[in-house]
Amino acid sequence: MAIRDTTIEELRAENEDLRLRLEEAEEALQAIRSGEVDALVVSAPDGARVYTLEGAEHPYRMLVESINEGAATLASDGTILYCNSSLATLLQVPLEKLIGSNFTSRAAAPDVTTVAAILERCRKEQCRAEVRLVTSGGHYVPVLFSCRGLGMEKDGLSAVITDLSEKKRADEIVASGELTGSIIEQAGQVILVCDANGKIIRASQLAHELYEKNLLGERFDEVCVLRMGDSRSIFSILDPLQGRTIRNEEVMLEGKTSPERHFVLNAGTLTDRQGKVIGCIVTLTDITYRKRAEQAVLKSEARFRSLFEGALDGIFLTSTGGRMLAANPAACEIFMMPEEELCELGRGGIVDEDDPAVIELLEERRRTGKTRGELTFKRKDGTRFPADVTSVIVGGEEPHAFVIFRDITDRKLAENSLLVAKDELEREVAMRTDELAQTLARLEEEMVARINAVEALREKERMLIHQGRQAALGEMIGNIAHQWRQPLNVLGLIIQKMPLAYRKGLFTEVFLDESVTNAMRMINHMSVTIDDFRNFFRLDRDKTAFKISQAVDNALRLIEGSFESRQIDIAIDYGEDPVICGYPNEYAQVVLNILNNAKDTFEARKIESPRIVIAAYATGEASVLTVRDNAGGIPDNIMPKIFDPYFTTKGPQGTGIGLFMAKNIMEKNMNGSISVRNTGDGAEFRIEAGTVHGC
Known part of the structure; x- marks a missing residue:
């Protein structure tokens, strides 16, 4: 890369020198026109020459010819009456063709109006403006056009045309230098410019941020450690300084505290116009996210390849037109042919075209991007088999489709x-x-x-x-x-x-x-007896909480006269006197049936000292009442039958329903039970019922 050998400051000084020289030339010409100068000393290659101006036209022309600026004498309408060779050279037009032409015709179209206005105003005062003239080749030349009248006695104009090309170029170079510096600083890349010794003289803002410090004046190799590619070698700034250009080389920057970052490195040599190395430029394009994306893509491709190769279902990768691009091992096994042969056959070679579902599924896939259904496939040997097929179109620059099928x-x-x-x-x-x-x-x-x-x-x-x-x-x-x-x-x-x-x-x-x-x-005692019998036979409508002693005492009052006349002794132990939930009259009827059966057994067996023991207690969520007698017990052969209906041991006098009704009352109405067992000298009935918590 070539670089100018003059600095911006030198160009600015040169531009200022040209401006001063232009002003001196204009002042000299003005003095000549006004007659204030009798002679001029002009430096020439062969030495200084003296030109006398007093009425000598030839010496005046020699002076005009020797200056670097273009000079011309114009008629009032702009016709060129005389011009020097510098103007002809500037416009690249032969001198003889230039004289006699109109100066306005030499102006660029956008500046014609400006030139005409200057020619009009300069009769009264000196005028100048920057305009563009057109060369014979059609190129624009920026000039400073200065013009004034020749005097009251002469009807003409004197013009000086100064080439501003060098000045413009100098201005452009200055602006370009400033622009280049601004571009480097604001660039969206890491840009580093080094001198011939490898010191950083310019750096973009991203470069400072990347290394978290001001890099100007630092040696590149000391602060910028970049590992190149797979070789892991360190990039050195000596490579571009020795003329070796590096293009699109991937490098890695290892951060001390931050994750590693990846860049594309470009490095080139900077030379002056004589080809001397004056430095180099290094650019780093951050591709960290691209590398991560590439790694993710590689992992994704690996997973896809694993799924593709290991799937139990057949999978085709096809173009939307039916061209087969790839087939997995399961597909090859199902069709009993290699992948190359399947790809060569394409859709037409494996799908039964007579199957009406083909057109329907293809149309649905074209319309919605996916489809599923059943198709009939054919193998190389002509055998056909049904398959469950799913197909999805995957977009991109060249859309293609996945076809997943299973032999059904x-x-x-x-x-x-x-x-x-x-x-x-x-x-x-x-x-x-x-x-x-x-x-x-x-x-x-x-x-x-x-x-x-x-x-x-x-x-x-x-x-x-x-x-x-x-x-x-x-x-x-x-x-x-x-x-x-x-x-x-x-x-x-x-x-x-x-x-x-x-x-x-x-x-x-x-x-x-x-x-x-x-x-x-x-009489009152007899009335109470009537009330007891009447209450006993009254039906209980609702369950109620009552003490066991209450129901047993009610039953005993009904039979106390009968038991006393037969000298039957009754012993009672209510213990804690449990409270139960149920129908008290029905419970008393159960007790009464058991007591009457005991009384009848005492009489039948003629027990000398008949005795009944009644005990009550609570166990868990139940209350228990036992009635034990000493009447000799119940024979084993009839024990299982005593709660059956119509079973009686009293002959014609018995009905056989007393204990049957007692069992129904306890099980159906009291949510309880009744059982019997033999003890040492008699039978014991056990009556169980729920406690008051059941109400």
Whole structure:
């Protein structure tokens, strides 16, 4: 790269010198025109010459010819009457053709108006302006056009044309230098300019930011450690300084605290006009993100290749027109031919073109970019097989498509088998349906018969319940008779005693009051007995919390007269007296049935010291009541039957429904249970029910 050998400051000085020389020339010409100068001393290659100006036209012309600026004498309309060779050389027009032409015609089209205005104004005063003249080759030449009138006695104009090309170039060079510095500083790349000794003399802003310091004056090799390519060798600034150009070399910058970064390095030599090395320029283009993207692409390609090669389904990579680009091993195995042969056959060689689904799937893929369906493929040997096909178009400069397929021959066979099985199943279902209808008809008949039987059983159960109630009522009447017998005897004695006392004179007011009080006490006792029996047979409508002692005492009051007359001893231990949830009257009826059965067993077996022990306690979430007697127990052969309906050991006098009803009450109404076992000298009934938490 060639570089000028003059500095910007020198060019500026040269430009200023040209301007001063131009002003001196104009002042000299003005002095000549005004007659203030008699002679001129002009330096020439062969020595100084003296020109006399007093009326000597020839010496004046020699002076004009010797100056570097273009000079001309113009008519008032701009016609060139005379010009020197410098102007002819500037315009690249022969002198003889230039004289007689109009000066305005030599101006560039955009500056014609400016030149004409100067020619008009310069008759009154000196005028100057920068304009462009056109050479014979059509090139624009920037000049300073200075013009003034020749005087009152002469109708003409004097013009000096100074070539500004060098000045413009100097200005451009200065501006270019400043622009270059600005460009380097603001460049979007890392740019480093070094002198011949490898010191950094210019650097872009990105370069300072990259190394986090001001690099100017630093030696390149000391601050910029760049590893080149795979060789990992260090780039040296000596390479471009020794004339070796480096282009598009990948390098890596290893940061101390930041991740490594990748760049493309370009380095070239800077020379002056004589070819001498004056420095070099290094540019670094950051490709870190591109390298990371490339690595990601490589990983992605590796994953894709792994999936492509290892997939169990066949995969084709094709053009949208059907040309086969690649086939994975599974596809080659399915078609039983190598990849090259598959690619040569293309879509037309492996797809059954008679399959109507081909056109439909291709149209759907063209419209939506993807499709899925079933196609019929054909192998090299002519065999055909069905396949489940999925195809997706992948965009890009050259769109292509992935075709993923799976041989579904086995699935089709299975589907056909399923269809056959389905038909057979439908026939079997039809047969079974007929059989089921017949079975349902029979079941309906049996159901009617069973319903009738259930109704009969319910009627029988109602009869049993009625009989049970009748039996219970009979027992209750007997119990009432037992309860009332003693009060009635007492009343009878009171009544019989009253006439005897009257006849013996003992019928006093005191005697009468005592007799009435005793009689009323017996009558109240009999009334309470009636209330107890009436409350016992009243139905409980809602579950309620009650103590076990409450229900047991109610049952005992109904039979206490009967038990006392038979001298049956009853021992009671309520313990903590658990509270349970249920129907107290029904619970008392269960206890009453057990007590009556014990009383009957005592009489039947003639037990000498009959005794019943009643105990209550709580266990966990349940309450337990046990009723134990000493009547000898229940024989093992009848133990499992005692809760069955109609089972009795009392002969015609028994109904066989007492314990059956007790079991139903505990299980259905009280959410509890009742059981029995033999003890040492009798039987023990166990009644369990939920505690108050059940309410």
